[in-house]
Amino acid sequence: MPLVHSFEPIIGREPRIIILGSMPGVVSLEALEYYANPRNAFWPIMAELFGIDIECDYPMRVQQVAELPLILWDTLKACHRSGSLDSNIETRTIEANDIISLVKRYTEISAIVFNGAASERYFRQLVIKRMPDNRSIELITMPSTSPANASWSYERKLAAWRHLLRFL
Numbered sequence: 001m002p003l004v005h006s007f008e009p010i011i012g013r014e015p016r017i018i019i020l021g022s023m024p025g026v027v028s029l030e031a032l033e034y035y036a037n038p039r040n041a042f043w044p045i046m047a048e049l050f051g052i053d054i055e056c057d058y059p060m061r062v063q064q065v066a067e068l069p070l071i072l073w074d075t076l077k078a079c080h081r082s083g084s085l086d087s088n089i090e091t092r093t094i095e096a097n098d099i100i101s102l103v104k105r106y107t108e109i110s111a112i113v114f115n116g117a118a119s120e121r122y123f124r125q126l127v128i129k130r131m132p133d134n135r136s137i138e139l140i141t142m143p144s145t146s147p148a149n150a151s152w153s154y155e156r157k158l159a160a161w162r163h164l165l166r167f168l
Contacts, residue, residue, distance in 0.1 A: 075099070075114070096123075109137060
């Protein structure tokens with residue numbers, strides 16, 4: 001299985017929410033873009049929630065996110081995985097990103113949102129025990145925006161993701 005690496009975080013202005021995926025899929029890794037698979041609902045949901053123009057090129061989308069109180073990243077920094085599915089991640093090879101540094105640096109963060117259950121599972125396995133005790137940060141698992149999560153319609157995913165707006 002190949003070793004795959006996540007991207008650097010996209011850090012918005014005065015972030016209050018961290019959105020964590022698990023690990024970018026093959027399409028995203030090849031494009032060097034978060035959520036590059038056109039069937040992934042992430043960018044359409046961000047357009048609905050935050051008014052991001054998703055018809056523009058990726059650098060402009062990143063610039064728009066940088067104006068929002070968000071951080072986009074992944075729970076995992078590296079792992080061995082064939083294909084794009086989280087179920088193909090070799091768990092004995094996982095390494096977490098340094099999410100703790102972001103939490104310590106950006107003291108206004110009040111929510112960590114997981115884009116799917118795998119992201120949350122790896123966070124609880126690798127990161128949570130190092131979280132600062134003096135911070136009240138809500139941990140929220142959202143339905144994955146991945147096309148692999150076909151049991152949830154776009155409308156149902158969007159309705160769940162609207163929960164983020166209460167942290168703004």
